[in-house]
Amino acid sequence: MFTLHADKNRLTVRQREALTSGSVNVNTVQFVFSEDWEGLTRTAVFRYGDKLVSIFLDEGGQCRIPGEVLEHPGRHLLAGVYGIQGETVVLPTVWADLGVVLDGAKPGEAAEPPAAGLWEQALAGKGDALRYTESGELGLYAGDRLLGSVPVMGEDSPLKVGHGLKLEAGTLAVQTVDRFEGDMTLPVTAAAVNTVVGNVEVLLGTI
8 A cells, every 4th residue: 555645735655565567446545634635625646657547535535546557567657636625726736756667467378288298208107007016016007117006915905815815926816735634625736636536537437
């Protein structure tokens, strides 16, 4: 906010802020008046180059700087105020310098899409296959490149290997035995059956 003090026909800037081109009704100016202004209708006026814009002050002595005087950067913006009695200007102030209007940010051209190399890099980071790693973890791959992996065994693993199965070098296999023992519940290999019972095909042929 700007604060300007009008002491009779003198106008002094007591507080200021930055001004940028393209601003519209965002900068407030507070005028404070001496007793010389009692009974007068007060109007602020802003000058930017050859352009003059007048604005009535509200009951509190405030107004906003109009966008018409902030369209272009590079020059000093001046402010003044005058008092009217009836239809006659009876008390104009000198001009007060509010500062240079700075170049404000404005919309630019749409950004160009990333270069082809960047697109390839982004796509290379996308997984396209799941398979076990050499250490037995479940891995996410982009082609032959491992992007990440998680354990499939252990207390924190979401995958549990139950009775009768085993995981060897990333391969899930059936756990077998090669001999008969008590109440064994695991599958017996064909070689063990052949040793204990004999050739099943030959036995079937004798029935």
